[in-house]
Amino acid sequence: MSTLGTLSVIFDLDGTLVDSEPHYYEAGRRTLAAYGVPDFSWAEHERYVGISTRETITDWRERYGISASVEELLAVKNRRYLELAGAATRVYPEMRAFVELLAAEGVPMAVASGSSPEAIGAILAGTGLDAQLRIVVSADEVAHGKPAPDVFLEAARRLGADPADCVVVEDAAPGVAAAHAAGMRCIAIPYVAAQADAAEFATAGLLLRGGQAEFTARAARAWLADPAGRP
Structure with missing residues (x-):
């Protein structure tokens, strides 16, 4: 078991892990x-x-x-x-650091994305993220895409995790809404800054209004260990 107990982390891909x-x-x-x-x-x-x-x-x-x-x-x-x-697709440096930090601690991880399986596979392989992120769910594989919770619930199923033990990392309002509907906590990092005030983002456990410029791997790891605190 990881140092964070039963917690699992599910990443959105586009705009969250990579600037695609x-x-x-x-x-x-x-x-x-x-x-x-x-x-x-x-x-x-x-x-x-x-x-x-x-x-x-x-x-x-x-x-x-x-x-x-x-x-x-x-x-x-x-x-x-x-x-x-x-x-070329750029991985956000602090996101790569976060994935590597979680992997080193044995935290189960998955990717749940609205992109096609082919696109997800190409990006993960091309960036080397596939070494740590082997469980992948595309919206093409479930009945409904975000804001429905289907992709996140399927990711939890494949991880063998209780949805209540999952934390989603997302950049967009539909994804944050999907995480909330799935009964999962969420770290929200708005890709479109102007959308940070959208009602969906208010449901996030941690909202980084400054987007990727505000995100750090160590602060996110600290929040996972103590959600009551704020980086």
Whole structure:
């Protein structure tokens, strides 16, 4: 058993462990442009942060009147994303340090993401995070993506952990809501600073309004040991 007892940690991937949102934005922009939707902006992309790729594309079809199927659009966007992400995806340094710290202490960990299994696998392998994060759940594998709790509950099941013993690390409001719905504590690190006041973030056990600039591995580890305290 780890030094933190029965606790397990479940990480979101995009915007939490790695700074992949720029790649997702560019893949989305290129995909939409190919289907007659020009000038897709970063501000428009921000509304989809934390939502699964499938749900994002389903919304695109309705919002932009695209006739192509969800499966076709998924294939195109995933291909474009993998081309971009394969070149370079940055791991947040303090997040890597946190993963390594938890691994050294024997804390069970998993990744639960709205991305496709292929995208998750490529990012973890390309960054070397797959050495510590071997249990992975994609929203494609469960009935409902975030803000439904399905991905986190499935991650807990695969870890053999009680949801009440799990802590989720998240950057987006839908993910924080999903953690709360799953009965899990949450460390929230908003990717979009302007969203830090969203009601979903108020449910987090630890909210770092400054985002990744405020996060440190040692402070997060201290909070896990003593949630009543604040780094």
